Amino acid sequence: MVTPGDRAYDLIISACALLIPLLLVALIIVTTIAAGPTLRDHLADLLLGREWNVARGRFGAAPAIVGTMISALGATVLATPVALCAAIFVSELAPRRLRGALGFLLDTLAAIPSVVYGLWGALVLVPWLRTQVIAPVHAAGLFGMTGPAYGPSLVAAVLILAVMILPFIAAISREVLLAVPTTQREAALALGATRWEMIRDAVLPYARTGIIGGVLLGLGRALGETIAVAMVIGNRHAMPHSLFDPAESMAALLANEFAEASDDAHLGALMAVSAVLLLFTLLVNLGARLLVARVSRSHGEATR
């Protein structure tokens, strides 16, 4: 029996649910329209141009795109092995009590606001890098570095991003690993496998898709991370020559200039940067979520 109350209830929750896909569509449409003129007229300049100079009306975002890619990929490469070890430890090796506590620690690390990571990066990590790493490299004349040695640099961004996405990748990998059926492990152990052989041959192959999805999600986070990167990367509009140079990223560029942009060309260029960033992260997230969802869905059906 369907009462009027039921009809109203269905209507309300359906509207709320529909709002979510609509939001994504609106986000894409509004960003594309706002960036449209610049993307149409100056796409090549934007993607390939190396000069970003507001006064001269030059808006080449290549250094920002390269900075985004290198910092995000570097962080992912650095964080993934450690995150996987942590996830495997938590799901397969740790005693039951430690398991919960470690999981909670990793979740907490993932929930710390990025401005806090940025603060720590800018006031602790960057000074340390300047005196302990970059100055010596600089003094040794490596990488053709000239001028003064800076602390804020691409490598600072890589490190802080790695710290930020590590718990995130670990948390998703842990979930995926916990979704591997216990029978899978018991079968391997019954055949005489050692613990590591069980993990390698029975658990990891089963979880592989989900773990790749988790790593991609981490990459997506790193690509879009804004404040922490803006605080440590140096924000210099130039192509970095090495990891020890100051650089910039797309998100940091938006954070630094958007509020003050007044003329249309500048604003249009920033909108276009935002659209490119949206496109990158959207593709990464769409793919990653498909991989993760495939694993956890089969798990959901198996346990029900």
Next chain:
Amino acid sequence: MSQRAGSPQVAAARRARHRRNRLMQLLMTAGATLAILPLIAIIGDLAMRGARAMSISFLLRSPAPVGVSGGGMGNAIAGTMLLVLIGSLIGIPVGLGAGLFVAERAHTRLAQVVRYVADVLSGLPSIVVGVFVWELLVRPVGRFSALAGGVALGLLIIPMVTRATEEVVRLLPRSLIEAALALGFPRWRTALVVVLRTSMPGIVTAALVAIARAAGETAPLLFTALGNTYWSTNPFRPIAALPLQIFAYAQSPFDDLRAQAWAGALVLVVLVVVFSLIARAVLQARQALLRGGRSSPLTGDRESR
């Protein structure tokens, strides 16, 4: 196997396998330790440097004029509260409705699409959401405002609350809902009286976690709420926010302001950790309750009346 178990080659191979096993377990343990080292370093620095600048006047006063020492982040804390309030008013009801929808019709195509899109949305950079809200609410009006900042936070809260609600509601035993329907409850009353009431502790804590996360967001506020060095509670004007203030002070050359940035960060992290701890405790208690069966939530509910 047992026939050849004594042969030296087999014994050697077994020793090698076990050595490798120990080595790899050691490696995993080392990885796990390495993973929590940054947490210890960051929390340690934060607690030490933050506590030093923490004071009542820091929590209550607005920033002092340039060159004058003292002052605090009181206006930013109030601003964050207002922003989060606006964000929650938008994000929580919508997220709740969408979460109920996804949980109730878990196997329909639409529910799967909604869940997938909610996950994708929560992975998108929050600065892009900031640009979106700027285009909709700041550019047409010609003014930065607390309202725009709150809306941006609300958009970030929606997917978080949706997924959390779904997860909590799906923990409910199917029999509970069927019992209510069998008693002649219409579906909407079942949803409100049985599903929502029994899930309420879980939903409230999930909402708290979403709020704590939203309170820490900086990027979407940069060009919506903008920041403000004065007290303001006008939703149509720029407003200060804790993360914005930390961002600004971290780049300041003055030690006094940097110290205040640490104290502000400590406030944010304490907020996040406390809310996460509450959420964890409540979720565990609920899981125990729902699995225990001895005191079902329904009978518990009846007795309490």
